Amino acid sequence: MSKKLAIFDLDGTLFDTREVNYLSYKHALANQGFDLDYNFYTEQCNGKYYKEYLPLIIPNITEEMMEDIHHDKKNAYFNNLGVSKVNEHLFNIISNLKTDYHIALVTTASKTNCMDILNYFSKTNEFELIITHNDVEKVKPDPEGFFKAMSYYNMSAENTIIFEDSEIGIEAAIRTGATVFTITKF
Known part of the structure; x- marks a missing residue:
């Protein structure tokens, strides 16, 4: 599979x-x-x-x-x-998805800040691919980062799910045609 x-x-x-x-x-x-x-x-x-x-x-x-x-x-x-808080529920979901899904992170954060928080909470190894604002020309609400991840794995929208919280992130995710899960609170 x-x-x-x-x-x-x-x-x-x-x-x-x-x-x-x-x-x-x-x-x-x-x-x-x-x-x-x-x-x-x-x-x-x-x-x-x-x-x-x-x-x-x-x-x-x-x-x-x-x-x-x-x-x-x-x-x-x-x-x-x-002072930051970890969404442990979502990291549990990531652990369960790993057998059937490639796991990628796409953020408008800088590479430095992204790696800082992932390393601080020992979560870096949860992701196979990390795309930050340093890796794209256009940030969210442009879907470029999501499309880069999909292209990296040669993945169609039908085989992609995206987890987002902000209006601009949700807009970018919807524009890919993928299934979008909205995080409102944790």
Whole structure:
């Protein structure tokens, strides 16, 4: 029997990292003289690409300033991992799927932050393939990352399932034609 493909998102799906990302961006923005409100972050920023929401926080922000803030955020991320939560139910599902499915991770997170959290919780070996925002030209809601994983395994949409939580991730997943499972809370 040939295997099928199961693709998982990272932030909000496998791990609750809202507070990790919030604290990391709060630190990075403070280095630039700006504050970040938690409610604003969770409502307007969480699950989105930083280039979409940093201009909401800092009007007329330059590309260089966005990159500086994102770099500082990535450096602060590891120090805040202790507040993240693991979706143990979903990792149990992954363990059960491995005999029939290739297991891939597709995230808009950076390679650095993705590997930081996977290593921190000893979950790196759960995935055969990891695709981060460093591996694609277009991030979610574009389905490029999902299509890359499907192409890697020469897998059709009919033989692919995707687990996602955010609006933009769900939109990208739906655009692949695969079956999509939505994670709303864990």
